[in-house]
């Protein structure tokens with residue numbers, strides 16, 4: 487049998503389109519799902535994905551990738567690596583799987599929406615592979631942590647977290663619901679694949695793979711590198727969409743989608759990736775501070791990409807750049823203080839050497855965050871642990887679902903927290919910044935019904951209305967509740 491050469495048939499198959507005869511265009515591709523924004527169907531034919539692959543090539547590569555990670559896992563299964571590793575790394579792993587595994591599965595639904603409803607045939611083609619990608623590495627990230635469930639119940643949160651009201655899981659779900667589960671195909675390709683995957687997760691995964699290799703966790707390093715090759719391919723779906731929108735007079739709308747999703751992704755990064763890089767990673771394994779990582783990989787990358795594609799930098803860019811040197815320190819201290827509400831064991835990790843590193847990387851750290859840690863350290867060393875534990879709930883942002891944070895000792899009113907408020911249809915909303923408030927106001931109908939943990943608490947949904955009631959509400963049971971990963975060894979250095 488003679489076969490046609492790839493180049494003879496590829497362009498025809500990747501861009502197959504047809505004119506519907508039996509149904510109207512908007513019955514086949516309804517606006518709510520497709521998001522064509524009155525751009526003619528024929529214009530979407532010009533969508534040109536930068537990454538070209540055929541189905542048989544795709545399947546062959548994926549099979550090899552699977553064989554690679556499973557053989558590494560099998561070869562290292564007797565190494566007892568996780569039994570001897572620094573507890574900070576174990577916390578990173580538990581947080582990674584709990585934060586991400588089920589989000590990957592959900593992402594395959596977002597890909598499916600593009601595969602079925604995108605008006606661009608090239609996008610439908612790419613998204614079919616994207617759907618298979620997310621399904622593949624969603625399964626891996628449930629299977630790999632399963633190995634450790636006999637060690638510690640927290641590992642089970644890879645499955646459990648998205649089914650609970652635990653606050654970090656809620657913030658993550660809220661973000662993913664907003665950018666990928668409740669948007670049309672066009673918005674999904676921009677907010678999920680362009681902003682979040684190209685901008686944030688792709689870089690995060692490269693960084694994590696390097697950190698894992700440095701720490702000696704070669705099973706995880708090979709897994710995460712394998713996932714990253716999936717992501718870097720299907721993350722390229724948003725660029726061609728943006729080009730079509732900009733060329734057809736929809737730049738302003740495209741810009742707004744990018745601005746909202748970058749900001750919300752940043753907020754999540756500040757509470758998850760920031761503490762991981764600057765606190766949980768053992769000092770000797772830190773290659774770069776979180777700020778240096780953000781500057782090199784996110785800021786400079788993104789600036790170039792946004793401008794190349796014909797967009798502007800988000801209007802809040804200066805605030806974003808200031809934030810990357812600051813916000814995650816507050817997120818770390820806050821999440822450590824509310825450690826019983828976590829499904830991983832955070833480490834305070836502000837021992838004498840760590841502190842020198844923090845001051846060097848973040849001049850002024852001692853005079854701001856350091857002062858607060860001094861109080862915590864004193865309490866630990868004077869047998870007043872109870873004063874380092876929470877009895878109340880923090881004020882939570884109605885847009886990002888994360889606590890309101892502010893640099894200590896820095897503002898005119900010292901430690902007075904700034905709550906950016908908005909009264910809308912008789913309800914008072916709280917925001918962490920002007921940007922969060924602005925994002926809410928771009929589409930109040932989308933955001934106005936949301937309930938944060940504090941809203942639920944005030945509505946009487948948390949019973950009894952105290953910390954124990956809140957822990958039960960969040961699904962945290964004994965053996966899962968977070969405590970300091972190093973049992974305060976870093977604080978005892980000051981004794």
Ligand code: MN
Pocket residue numbers: 590593619620623717
């Ligand atoms: Mn993924």
Ligand code: MN
Pocket residue numbers: 593620683717720
């Ligand atoms: Mn993805």
